[in-house]
Structure formats: C-alpha cells, structure tokens
Amino acid sequence: MNRTISNKTAACSGAIIAVAAVFAYSFFVMLYAIIRSSVSISSIMPSTERSTILWANGFSMAYAVAVFSLLMAVISSIAGAMVGIVLTKVLRWCNPYFYFNKAVLISSITALVSLLLLYLLLYLLLKERITFQYAETFLFWYAIPALIFFIVVVISGVKVTKQMQAKKI
C-alpha cells in the first residue's frame, strides 16, 4: 500500500479546495453587494420605475462577481496547489505519529506563514494601492479571505493527517 500522498494529489486537492473557497466567498460577496445596492435603489426610485433597475443592477452585479471570481479562482488554484504540497510535506515530516493537536498546530502555522508570504507578495506587487483606510477594503480583500484561508488550511491539515494515518494502518 502506498503510504504517502503524492505531490500531484496534494497539489490537485489544494487547487480544488482553493477554487471552491473562492466560489463560496464569491457567493457571499455577490449577495452582500446585491442586497446593499438594492436597498439603496429601493429608497431612491419610485415603485413604478424600480423593478427594471433592480433586476438590471442585480444581474450585472452577479455577472461581474462571477467573472471576477473565475479570474481569482485561476490565481488561487496556483496558490492552493503550492500550499497543498507544502502542508502535506510539513505534516509528514513534523507529525509522524499523526497527533490531532499537533496537526492543528502545524496547519495553523503553515496557514499563517503562507498568509504572510502571500501578503508580502501582494504588497510588493501593489505597494501603496493596498489600503486599510476603509473597513470595506480591509474586510473584502484581507480579513475575510485570510479567515477563510486559515480555516480551510487547518481543516485540510486535519483531513490529510487522518488520511495518512489510515494509509499507515
């Protein structure tokens, strides 16, 4: 029986999970943007002229978010594949006896270090365009994606540990 998870499997799983996470987040963003703008439209437009703009605004918003999330999914799948390989290797090296708590700790550290590196890369690419001036910017681009990333990596770490344990038995 093959006791290890191959790099290819780890990369594919990481990429797929990253794409799913981006899509899940895109639904949240889509819903938030549609609801917030629709509330604003409803308070301004008379009821007779409201429905056209509500539909047009809602679908345009959904379409733009869908296109943007497809682009983000491509980029995130690369990051996901890399983190998948790193996480599997680190877990294999540092947690040979498959302890649950250790798996959580190692996955958390891997997630935090990866986040730090990703943000460093973003900072080098975008420099002063990165701004925490507005709550929206901070939450949308940094806080919520970081939280999702952290949770996904920790859950994946635990699952990978369980898989490796099962293969060893």
Add this chain to the structure above:
Amino acid sequence: MNRIRQFIKYTFIFYALIAMLYWVFIRPAHISWGATAVEQQMKMPADELISANRIVSTRAISIDASKEKIWPWIAQTGQNRGGFNSYYWLENLFAARMNNADSIVLKWQSPQPRDTVYYGGGEGYELISFVKLNHYYSLGGWTLYLDSINANHTRLIVRYPSMEVKQSNFAKLYYYGLFEPLHFIMESGMMMGIKQKAEEK
C-alpha cells in the same frame, strides 16, 4: 472531495446561467436604461470625441427638481472633488478612496475645461472637455446632460463611450466581462445618487 467537486460544478452551471440571462435580457436593457429613443439619438457636446471603436451607452433618469438644483451636484463630480454620488463602498473596495460630499461645496462649483478630474485615488483621471453652467458637463467623451421638462422636472441624460474595444480581443474580454457591467452599476448608482441629493435639498 466529491462534494467539493460537485459544488464547483454547480457553481459553473450557475455562473453560466447568470451570464446567459445577463447577455440575453439585461445588457440590451441597461445599455439604454431609462432613455427614450429621442434621447438615445440626440447630439451631445462631447460626441465629436467618440471614435468608432467604442461602445456607446445613453442612460437617463427623471429628477423632480430644477436644473439649478441638480447642477451643483454635477459640478462637483470627481474623486478629487465631491465624489461620484454612487456606491462609495463598492468604489472603495478597489481602493478608490472615494468620499461623496453630503453638501454643495463652493470651491468646486466652477468646473472649467481642462480641469483634471480623478476617477480614483491618485490615478485614472480625465480632463473636463466641455462644461456649461446648469446644462452639461463632459469628462472626455462622457457627458452628463440636463434637459428641462418644466420648472421642477428635469431629465438627466448620461452618454458614455467605452474605451477602444472593437480592435483588440483582450480589451473586449476585459470590457464585456468586467468593465461594462461594473460601469453600468456605478453609473446608474451615480444617476440615482444625484437624483436623491437634488430632490432632498
């Protein structure tokens, strides 16, 4: 992992459905949202700046206020002025550093041709090409035009020429995929924002 794969598959199907509905029903409607056939055909001051490689939209909204009450909000348009009266929270997601003024600010009430107007924080700008008090305001080929119905009712007509898209596939992809729907959202938001402010005061 199978559930995750299924989620991705259904998301693709959902997105494809949204794209289809957008292209069949929404885009044809939003390109001329609110504008009558006459308004779509009417000549605008900056039309001469619009080249053939651009997609032109003409949108309009009725405002229960006189031109004079609407104009001050238009005159102070710009990120480096009174904002765009649109969804600032959406603009700021893209680091536009936008603040919409809640009042009329005197120092921004005399826009002049060749004044610089920023779209976002420190980058992306356009020069005012044509301006006439209480009548029209053009940034490049983008025109905000006021047409009186009577003393208390005005039509705000907005004509926007896209970037040059017809000759480059990459530009088409960017424009149709992202820019056009987002621009419609922001422009209609701006028109409604101006309506709200002009009718309030």
